[in-house]
Amino acid sequence: MPVRARDVMTRRLATVQAEDTVDAAAQRMLRTGFSALPVVRGVDRLVGIVSLVDVLRHREDGGPGEAAVGTIMTTDVLTMSPATGAAVVAHRLRTYGELRVMPIVERGMLVGVVTRSDLLRGPRERPGLLTRLLGRAPLPDPTPPRRPRERPAGATTVGEVMTRGDLVTARADTPCSEAVKLLLDHRFSLLPVVDAAGALIGVVSEADLLRDPLAGDRSAPPTTLRAAMTRSPTTVRPDTPLDEARRLVTERGFRVLPVTEGTRLVGVLSRSDLV
Structure with missing residues (x-):
């Protein structure tokens, strides 16, 4: 049986809202250990992706930390459905070198993401019927996030x-x-x-x-x-x-x-x- 995106995707999602501040998004990425997060409006309607590189570029340009995530996010987001073959997802992640997070969307709603780590890890246990009917599966991320280290004030090197x-x-x-x-x-x-x-x-x-x-x-x-x-x-x-x-x-x-x-x-x- 072919492995699908639904078999490998991370279902417990860390997301940010388009109205959140850039600083808040950066802190959420540091806390969760992800280098990019889906940006949603309402109940998991995907509107973009924001990454740590987006944050760094924004700061390099002198942008304020209070700016909205929606002003720096990537809006032209490639997505796939839960039924997409994992081989196709792997191909897309390799083809688009900067892309490390593939949003999985079903009926317009974000239901998961697939990263290169998910593909290396391989299929997880499929959620039961009741879980699928109720929405997201209550699966923890397979590895606890790393705690961000304190950065020395005034560091220059x-x-x-x-x-x-x-x-x-x-x-x-x-x-x-x-x-x-x-x-x-x-x-x-x-x-x-x-x-x-x-x-x-x-x-x-x-x-x-x-x-x-x-x-x-x-x-x-x-x-x-x-x-x-x-x-x-x-x-x-x-x-x-x-x-x-x-x-x-x-x-x-x-x-x-x-x-x-x-x-x-x-x-x-x-x-x-x-x-």
Whole structure:
């Protein structure tokens, strides 16, 4: 039986209203651990998507935090129905590189979202008939959200806000299946790959590990990160100005930037660190 969007989607939704402030939307994304949220009006009528990049771009332009989400959201939103095949959703998420959240809409109402993490996780238990008749299934998100860290006041460099110490990394010979588990367990979108001396040799993302069933590639999928990872990734240094790092994120769409001193990995910088 083919896997459908309804089988993998997240049903307990975090959303924002178009009338909410940009600052409120940013805080909701930080609390829930999502980098983008559906924007709704009324009872779950989808009107747009807002992301942390939208927030960062708004602030770069000098926009006030009290501005309405509706002024910065993306309104031309690609959606799919619960009956859409998961393979089609995966193809769309890979085709549109910036897109990480696929809203699932039924009869004009938002009923769920599918992320790359949902596709890597695979099908969940189908909700019963009564649950389907009553609306949303009361399913918790499979992994509790990460708590946002406090950002130091007046920070100006990457080293002041980056995540350091106890970094979650992988090795080139790490099995892809183990890397998927690490990404899902920690709700990461990217893992640094290091050698035995702690030098950064690559990164692996959800997209690297999410195979596109409609791409026509009949070769065997990679079994270790050596074949799956992206080599020579873009990095920043601890002394890189935050403004420069913010421009990399907003202009080139990076979600996570490894932080290195020489070749040694010393931290990671995510979009949420810049908000």
